[in-house]
Amino acid sequence: xxxxxxxxxxxxxxxxxxxxxxxxxxxxxxxxxxxxxxxxxxxxxxxxxxxxxxxxxxxxxxxxxxxxxxxxxxxxxxxxxxxxxxxxxxxxxxxxxxxxxxxxxxxxxxxxxxxxxxxxxxxxxxxxxxxxxxxxxxxxxxxxxxxxxxxxxxxxxxxxxxxxxxxxxxxxxxxxxxxxxxxxxxxxxxxxxxxxxxxxxxxxxxxxxxxxxxxxxxxxxxxxxxxxxxxxxxxxxxxxxxxxxxxxxxxxxxxxxxxxxxxxxxxxxxxxxxxxxxxxxxxxxxxxxxxxxxxxxxxxxxxxxxxxxxxxxxxxx
Numbered sequence: 001x002x003x004x005x006x007x008x009x010x011x012x013x014x015x016x017x018x019x020x021x022x023x024x025x026x027x028x029x030x031x032x033x034x035x036x037x038x039x040x041x042x043x044x045x046x047x048x049x050x051x052x053x054x055x056x057x058x059x060x061x062x063x064x065x066x067x068x069x070x071x072x073x074x075x076x077x078x079x080x081x082x083x084x085x086x087x088x089x090x091x092x093x094x095x096x097x098x099x100x101x102x103x104x105x106x107x108x109x110x111x112x113x114x115x116x117x118x119x120x121x122x123x124x125x126x127x128x129x130x131x132x133x134x135x136x137x138x139x140x141x142x143x144x145x146x147x148x149x150x151x152x153x154x155x156x157x158x159x160x161x162x163x164x165x166x167x168x169x170x171x172x173x174x175x176x177x178x179x180x181x182x183x184x185x186x187x188x189x190x191x192x193x194x195x196x197x198x199x200x201x202x203x204x205x206x207x208x209x210x211x212x213x214x215x216x217x218x219x220x221x222x223x224x225x226x227x228x229x230x231x232x233x234x235x236x237x238x239x240x241x242x243x244x245x246x247x248x249x250x251x252x253x254x255x256x257x258x259x260x261x262x263x264x265x266x267x268x269x270x271x272x273x274x275x276x277x278x279x280x281x282x283x284x285x286x287x288x289x290x291x292x293x294x295x296x297x298x299x300x301x302x303x304x305x306x307x308x309x310x311x312x313x314x315x316x317x
Contacts, residue, residue, distance in 0.1 A: 048195020
């Protein structure tokens with residue numbers, strides 16, 4: 001295990017990770033940006049560009065992050081996703097919204113529904129119950145009504161139009177958007193001439209010739225790193241059932257079809273060429289058993305999987 005002094009930088013959403021250079025910590029040649037993305041801390045390291053070039057690229061990246069936030073943020077009442085949930089449809093959805101929704105349906109089909117963006121109905125119900133006094137019978141009725149609105153097939157996607165086929169459906173893209181933003185910002189840096197870099201905008205995306213060592217944090221003890229993964233032109237996304245709780249009984253990760261089932265793993269990390277796909281699969285993999293995950297890996301471009309049980313045992317796929 002690495003201890004706190006071994007860590008150069010902590011970041012990420014839900015579960016933090018350590019970024020380790022080839023000989024230890026970041027070198028002075030790296031151009032570094034630190035900021036906030038979707039309410040979580042983020043960082044970027046670029047190599048092969050001057051300080052002036054990096055400043056311009058970081059400004060472009062911040063503008064791109066703000067633009068995508070206006071599409072995907074549930075905290076922004078005027079965002080596309082907020083308007084979609086409020087109105088039950090969008091007549092002129094952006095290409096980015098269509099792209100991410102199509103990716104969500106692909107991952108839902110690949111995982112047999114373990115990943116499902118319509119779990120926002122469960123989030124809404126859980127948040128309501130944390131501040132309302134409801135009888136046991138009333139609580140059961142609310143949950144039954146919420147689960148009746150959860151099914152990714154309730155989302156109809158056209159070329160520009162998105163609609164829900166059932167009243168009360170709502171979606172969250174928190175399991176995809178950070179990875180998508182990491183992919184988009186990475187493309188911006190590549191096109192801008194950066195030789196190599198590591199983008200951490202909630203999920204990691206490495207590009208260029210350099211191999212980066214990224215430590216996956218042990219969610220049971222934030223001072224320990226459970227596993228070290230080498231990233232070269234690839235992404236790493238980690239989802240942890242211990243990353244947040246809505247109440248003493250409810251994790252922030254909902255099982256779409258199995259009620260309040262406890263996640264199979266306390267942590268799931270996925271390596272994939274796309275940070276967006278890695279993001280979605282990591283969420284789903286916390287809810288699936290190891291054999292199901294192996295079957296999905298065989299049908300996809302997943303490069304690595306690291307799973308942790310609550311006892312600390314690790315499975316590598």
